[in-house]
Structure formats: C-alpha cells, structure tokens
Amino acid sequence: MKVKSIAVLGLQWGDEGKGKVIDFLSDQCDAVARFGGGANAGHTIVVNGDKFILKLVPSGILHEGKLCFIGAGVACDPEVLQNEISELEARGISTKGRIFIDFGAHLVLPIHKVSDGFRDAGRGKGAIDTTKRGIGPTYADKSSRVGLRVADIFDGNTLETKIGYVIDTHRNNLGDRGTDESIVNASRLAQNLRSYEPLFREIVSDVGPEILRLLANGKRVLFEGAQGALLDLDYGTYPYVTSSHTTIGGIFIGLGIPPSSLGTAIGVVKAYMTRVGSGPFPTEINGKLADSLREKGREYGSVTGRPRRVGWLDLANLRRVININGTDKLAITKLDVLDELDEIPVCESYEVDGAKVSDVPSNHPDFCKAKPVYSKIKGWKQSTAGMNKIDRLPKNARAYLDYISEKTGVPIWLISTGYSREDTIFVDADPFSS
Numbered sequence: 001m002k003v004k005s006i007a008v009l010g011l012q013w014g015d016e017g018k019g020k021v022i023d024f025l026s027d028q029c030d031a032v033a034r035f036g037g038g039a040n041a042g043h044t045i046v047v048n049g050d051k052f053i054l055k056l057v058p059s060g061i062l063h064e065g066k067l068c069f070i071g072a073g074v075a076c077d078p079e080v081l082q083n084e085i086s087e088l089e090a091r092g093i094s095t096k097g098r099i100f101i102d103f104g105a106h107l108v109l110p111i112h113k114v115s116d117g118f119r120d121a122g123r124g125k126g127a128i129d130t131t132k133r134g135i136g137p138t139y140a141d142k143s144s145r146v147g148l149r150v151a152d153i154f155d156g157n158t159l160e161t162k163i164g165y166v167i168d169t170h171r172n173n174l175g176d177r178g179t180d181e182s183i184v185n186a187s188r189l190a191q192n193l194r195s196y197e198p199l200f201r202e203i204v205s206d207v208g209p210e211i212l213r214l215l216a217n218g219k220r221v222l223f224e225g226a227q228g229a230l231l232d233l234d235y236g237t238y239p240y241v242t243s244s245h246t247t248i249g250g251i252f253i254g255l256g257i258p259p260s261s262l263g264t265a266i267g268v269v270k271a272y273m274t275r276v277g278s279g280p281f282p283t284e285i286n287g288k289l290a291d292s293l294r295e296k297g298r299e300y301g302s303v304t305g306r307p308r309r310v311g312w313l314d315l316a317n318l319r320r321v322i323n324i325n326g327t328d329k330l331a332i333t334k335l336d337v338l339d340e341l342d343e344i345p346v347c348e349s350y351e352v353d354g355a356k357v358s359d360v361p362s363n364h365p366d367f368c369k370a371k372p373v374y375s376k377i378k379g380w381k382q383s384t385a386g387m388n389k390i391d392r393l394p395k396n397a398r399a400y401l402d403y404i405s406e407k408t409g410v411p412i413w414l415i416s417t418g419y420s421r422e423d424t425i426f427v428d429a430d431p432f433s434s
C-alpha cells in the first residue's frame with residue numbers, strides 16, 4: 001500500500017509561496033514535519049485575514065489537533081522557538097502536546113549569529129548576504145562535530161565544556177563582539193540554555209520512529225520544505241546557497257526515515273522568479289518593470305524585510321531541479337502578479353560564450369556568464385486575482401500554465417491567485433495521487 005505522505009518543496013530560490021500550499025495541505029494531513037533549515041525561513045500564512053509568519057514551528061500548528069515535528073536536520077534557535085510558541089499561545093493557538101523536536105536537532109547560539117554576520121561581511125564583494133540567523137556556522141559546527149544538540153541541554157555535566165568548544169571555534173570570527181559576555185561566557189551561556197530545559201523536556205522526541213508509526217497506521221504526513229532547490233548546499237548555486245539540503249534527500253536525512261516513506265512530491269514554483277541575497281540569477285530584470293513586479297508581488301523578505309531581486313521563469317533550471325526532486329506535481333503561485341504584462345519571457349536555454357546550452361551549466365563561472373535565451377508568451381491583460389475556478393482563467397493565462405507543464409513534463413495540481421486560502425484553483429482534486 002502506498003504511504004499517505006506528501007512533500008512540499010520549493011523549486012527556486014525560496015519564497016515560492018510554499019506557506020500557503022503547506023497550510024492548505026496541513027488541513028488534509030495528521031502531522032507536519034520540518035526536516036531542514038532554521039529561522040532563516042519564514043512561512044507566511046494568512047488565515048481569515050490574520051497573518052502568521054512561522055520560522056521554526058511547522059505550519060500545521062495553525063490547524064487544530066495536527067501534530068508538528070521538527071527533525072534532527074533543523075537548526076533550532078531556542079529563543080526563536082520559545083518566542084514563536086508563546087506568540088501562538090497568545091493568539092489563541094494551543095500548542096500543548098502538538099510540537100515535537102528531535103534529540104539530535106542542533107542548537108543555534110548567539111555566537112553563531114555574530115559569527116555569521118562577521119564572516120559574511122569579511123567576504124567583501126563576494127558576500128553571500130545571509131539572513132544572519134547563524135545558519136552557516138551552526139551547520140559548520142555540526143559537520144566539525146563541535147555542535148550542540150537539543151539532548152545536550154539535559155546533560156548538566158558537559159554542557160559548559162561543549163559550549164567552550166563552540167566558543168573556541170568561533171573566537172576569531174566575532175569582531176568587536178569578541179569580549180561580549182553574552183556571546184563568549186560559557187557558564188552564562190550554559191545557564192541561559194538550561195533555562196530552556198522545561199520547554200525542551202516537554203517537546204523532545206525521537207522524531208523518525210514517531211513519523212514511521214503514524215504512516216504505518218495509515219495517517220497522512222506532510223513534509224514541509226524550507227528555502228528552495230536552488231539554495232541547496234550541493235545542488236544550488238554554490239557558494240550562494242544555504243547550508244542545508246533543501247532538495248528531496250534532505251527529508252530522509254533530516255527526519256531519519258527511508259525514501260519509501262514518501263508518497264508524492266509537490267514542487268512549488270512562482271510564476272516568475274525571485275532571489276534574496278547575492279548570487280547568479282540569469283533571468284534577473286531591473287528597472288521599472290522589476291519594481292512594479294516587486295510591489296505587486298510584495299516581494300520583500302518575510303524574515304529580513306530585504307527587497308527581493310525579480311526575474312523571469314527559468315525553465316532550464318526548473319527541469320533540472322524537478323529531476324533532482326522527482327517532482328510529481330507542480331503548484332504554481334502568484335500567477336496574478338503577471339496580469340498586466342503584454343508578453344512574458346520564459347528562459348528555455350542559455351548562451352555561454354556564444355554557444356547554445358540547453359542544460360544548466362554545472363560549472364559556477366559558466367552559470368554566472370549564462371545569458372538566457374527566451375521564448376515569449378502572450379500576456380492575458382486581465383485580472384486573475386482571487387480566481388478559484390480553472391474555467392474562468394483567461395485563455396492566455398491557461399496557455400502560459402500549459403506551456404510550463406508541457407516543457408517540464410509535470411502536471412499542475414494547484415494555481416494560486418492571491419494570498420488567502422480561497423484564492424486557489426485546484427486543477428486536480430487529489431494531491432496524494434501520483
């Protein structure tokens with residue numbers, strides 16, 4: 001019997017609008033699990049006009065009774081988690097007995113955030129422009145085997161020594177914060193971490209077996225992706241990536257479950273593209289048109305407020321990450337942002353040093369030089385905002401969507417035409433079929 005689970009993964013540079021898709025699917029699932037990333041993510045969800053931005057707690061929390069898992073692959077900032085839970089409670093959402101975090105999830109300490117900022121600034125023009133949430137240094141410590149995990153909070157004897165290793169690792173990356181006691185005093189930091197012990201004692205868990213048990217009992221589980229495929233540590237536009245695996249393999253490593261526990265993989269794609277932070281973006285546009293798309297799409301980072309760079313859909317890149325993820329269905333978001341355009345360029349292939357290249361150049365310097373080769377699709381010049389029936393879509397909007405599906409070989413399951421849950425067209429009623 002096929003497992004009833006579904007993964008929602010971003011197929012661009014994050015900010016594809018996964019929050020809304022995840023929110024919708026959470027309603028149909030019994031549990032939602034985050035497998036990677038940390039508080040660099042910000043899933044924006046609008047419920048009855050109320051806006052929620054969730055950074056660590058899976059979006060399922062907004063649906064009564066759903067269980068929420070945070071896997072070992074997540075970098076957990078305890079302060080952010082505590083604040084998020086308190087805010088949810090204050091807004092009337094009960095979290096008791098519904099949130100679980102793996103013993104092995106690594107902890108983001110204040111020193112990681114300072115080190116993140118210092119190291120990125122030190123790259124000068126090559127800065128990655130990270131979110132400064134301590135993500136890179138936390139995952140680096142994990143790989144170097146000096147990182148602190150949730151389980152360490154319960155071990156009163158060794159906590160301070162382990163914090164000492166972390167401080168030693170980052171001592172030269174702190175700039176003028178190098179003597180700040182709140183950053184480098186191990187006993188103070190240990191005391192601070194111990195203050196989270198009651199929180200973690202209540203929610204700590206061995207997440208993998210819990211998820212497998214749910215699936216074995218026929219329950220539906222949603223794997224909630226963060227960021228997007230082009231920010232994957234190995235398969236994104238390295239080094240302008242995040243430090244976790246945002247593609248499909250991250251689910252299995254990050255939750256400790258086998259590939260057979262995944263049913264359907266849904267890829268979320270914005271009808272155009274955005275990127276926040278530095279790095280190559282062949283289809284980027286600038287000027288008035290870019291500004292108007294940015295305003296219409298409200299393209300400002302939900303965590304940092306930074307304006308997002310905008311550009312046209314890159315089908316060559318999309319085909320590549322669809323293959324990496326084994327994407328079964330697409331969710332296309334923000335179609336309405338393109339409503340006023342006369343025509344919409346779509347990148348089919350590239351030109352590198354005068355030669356036509358149909359696949360994404362795997363060599364970073366070549367990708368930086370890649371010039372997009374565009375096809376132009378006729379615009380529809382009509383509002384699609386808030387549409388929720390496929391047969392109401394203008395002919396050319398339909399043609400644009402069909403084109404994406406045809407060129408990628410993946411059917412479209414959902415089209416989003418606005419921020420609210422209601423502004424959604426379901427092309428295929430059952431997201432769990434594949």
Ligand code: IMP
Nearest residue numbers: 014040041129130131135241242276277
């Ligand atoms: P970091 O994840 O903070 O280390 O940032 C590395 C790169 O990933 C930067 O370019 C960030 O802007 C980008 N990034 C990280 N998280 C997100 C996200 O949730 N949405 C969009 N970009 C992100």
